[in-house]
Amino acid sequence: MIKINDLNFGYSKHKLLFKNLSMQLSNGHIYGLLGKNGAGKSTLLKNLAGLVYAQSGTLEVLGYNPAKRQPALLQQICFIPEEFYLPSVKIDAYVKANAAFYPNFDHAYFATLLAEFDIPVGQKLINMSYGQKKKLIIAFGLATNAKLIIMDEPTNGLDIPSKAQFRKIMASALTEDRCIIISTHQVRDLDNLIDTVIMVDENSIALKASVEEITNKLCFKRVKEMDDTIIYAEPSMAGYNAVMPNFHQEDSKLDLELLFNAVLAEKNKLKPIFN
Amino acid sequence: MNNTFNIQRFGLLLKRQWLEFGKIYLITLGVAAGVIIAFYGFSLYGLLIGERDFSARALNFREPLFLIFGFLFITVIASSYFAHLGQKPKAIIDLLIPASTFEKFLAGLFFTTILSSVAFLLIFFSIDLAFVSKLRSVFPDWNFTNMIGTKPESMIIYFFNENKPKEFTSIYLIVPFFITSIFLLGSIYFNKYHYIKTTIAVMIFSGIWGYIIVNTAELVFKGRVAIYRNSSIEVDNPKLWAEIGIFCLILLLTAIIWRITYQRLKEKEV
Known part of the structure; x- marks a missing residue:
């Protein structure tokens, strides 16, 4: 179209x-x-x-x-x-x-x-x-x-x-x-x-992916401690809300706000995942 | 589907534009009618109540009123037609209406050139008709036998009977088109203060143009004298040729300004 x-x-x-x-x-x-x-x-x-x-x-x-x-x-x-x-x-x-x-x-x-x-x-x-x-x-x-x-x-x-x-x-x-x-x-x-x-x-499309593709490739979950696999995290009441590669094909719900902040903060880490 | 012109779509556009533009239009028309009535009333009040005697000069205010107010009326209307395109919220809705740019431009010409000129002539004619008829009923004796014949003529003449163009008629017809074309262009060219900016631009442009013509003429003709000699080529009707020449020049300028306006409308961004 x-x-x-x-x-x-x-x-x-x-x-x-x-x-x-x-x-x-x-x-x-x-x-x-x-x-x-x-x-x-x-x-x-x-x-x-x-x-x-x-x-x-x-x-x-x-x-x-x-x-x-x-x-x-x-x-x-x-x-x-x-x-x-x-x-x-x-x-x-x-x-x-x-x-x-x-x-x-x-x-x-x-x-x-x-x-x-x-x-x-x-x-x-x-x-x-x-x-x-x-x-x-x-x-x-x-x-x-x-x-x-x-x-x-x-x-x-x-x-x-x-x-x-x-x-x-x-x-x-x-x-x-x-x-x-x-x-x-x-x-x-x-x-x-x-x-x-x-x-x-920054002058271009930083991410274009379907919700399904995003949740297949990334996992959105709450973690207690930070580790090296985490791409981006924000502190929350009981630890961190984190975005990480979905190595184990876990089901998670897309957190748009978290993804948005992750793309802005860690564009270089996310780009290879979606290319 | 014809993406340039479709008569049905054009009709829909005129209706839609009337909804947007009609209110301003009618208000301006109302103000114009009010001002003309006020002028007539103020100038003729003494005569109508029989306080003063009629003199031939009593109706002399009509020509400047017609010219000055007519100019103001058609230019204000033309200057406001595309003015809203300078405002983002209005421009988005208008530019995205499913009609072609050509149809939108033609609708602009219809409202600013044809409708405004006809409406002004009509209200001026009606008001003049009413006042002059009343005046004639107050002064029925102002008929006299003219010096040549015996046919009686009234001194109280309707404006359009007195000022019917006897020659250069085509120029009288084209001038409103030319004037409105300039102000219509101004309404799309400037984003704010369209009327003032257009007026200033016209003054500057006319000044520069006048300066160039005067100086060029001086350069070409200074120190030379005109020699009249019998020529084999004779111009039958010099007035007619002058009229055709001036008409064509104004028509050409109007067409150029319309083309620029159309292009501006086509390239208008929000």
């Missing part, structure tokens, strides 16, 4: 944010895009949506070049930005004006999502809280039935019940022909939701 080859991008010509970035993303997956503030998560998503232009390299989304912003591709992209603007109209008017651009827009599904997110229907968009607006654009985006769903910090501004609803809805929204990319720095919000982790750090 998405092919990136030797992509070079920077907001200034002298300082590149991505250097020779290459990656392929396929449908039927929920990708979690993680990285520090300023690592380039949002910029990578904007490149995919054609909102910024790369200096060099090729980028293909569903066979189109997103930089051309062709309607045939835009109909298949649902982009939920971190900051957004909604006009001062009621939901009905907003849907009437925008839904017609998406040939697969599902009004019944949209109504179901509004009910699930507990969004009052008759209210003007401008009078809604930030969280309600965010849930509305998520509901609208999913109802477009777009093949590529890009979400930049979607859980920002959502309360705790809404985050749980969000995870539930996103899990059910995944179909075989859809690709969902969710960027966040709140890694715990993506627990049990994503099936592939992409980590951006």
Whole structure:
């Protein structure tokens, strides 16, 4: 679905944010895009949506070049930005004006999502809280039935019940022909939701692996003492939460936050494991 | 699917843009109507209540009002159309609407050039019609027999009857397109203070352009005198040729500015 080859991008010509970035993303997956503030998560998503232009390299989304912003591709992209603007109209008017651009827009599904997110229907968009607006654009985006769903910090501004609803809805929204990319720095919000982790750090992709591959190759467990096999550890109440190579094929649950910190701190130790 | 232009998609885009842009548009139109009514009311109040006698100069305020306010109205509208693209949250939603860049650009032209000019002409015409009709009913005796014939003519003339372009009509038609094209470009070129920045840019550009032309003309023609001699080539209608020349020049400049605006829209990044 998405092919990136030797992509070079920077907001200034002298300082590149991505250097020779290459990656392929396929449908039927929920990708979690993680990285520090300023690592380039949002910029990578904007490149995919054609909102910024790369200096060099090729980028293909569903066979189109997103930089051309062709309607045939835009109909298949649902982009939920971190900051957004909604006009001062009621939901009905907003849907009437925008839904017609998406040939697969599902009004019944949209109504179901509004009910699930507990969004009052008759209210003007401008009078809604930030969280309600965010849930509305998520509901609208999913109802477009777009093949590529890009979400930049979607859980920002959502309360705790809404985050749980969000995870539930996103899990059910995944179909075989859809690709969902969710960027966040709140890694715990993506627990049990994503099936592939992409980590951006220092101009490139520091890690891209499925949850299964990660738990096959790494073991996340609590240890009492440090030893040489441990790649990265953080002190906890009863010892350390550690990441170590999974020599004995143990079953362990992926700790996204621990993995995130491990990649940032011990990139060189992790790279050979995933290459 | 045609990724450049589709009439149905263009119609949807116009509807959607009206939802976003319509409120600003109607407010500006309301303000414009209010100001025109205020000017008419202030200038003609004494006449309408019979306090003053009618004089031919009483309606002279209309021409500067039409030109200055008309200019302000169409430039303010044009200057605000793409202005939101300078704001990240609005730009993302707008750029990702599934319509082509060409359709988005055409929608911009429709709202800023055609609709704004027609709307201004219409409100000016309506307000003038109302006030002048009232004035005519107050001063029905202001009919006189003109010096040549016997046909009576009213001195109280509707604005568009009095100012109907008798010549250079095509230039009157193209000028609003040219003016709005400049301010539409300004609205996408600058991220903030679009109107002021565009005005300053136009002043600087016109200044430089004027300076170059004056100096070039001086360099070419200084110390020379024009010699008129009989030529075998005669121009039948010099006014018509001048009109065609000026029209083509303005049209070309407008087309260039539109092309630049389209390119800016195409390359707009967030």
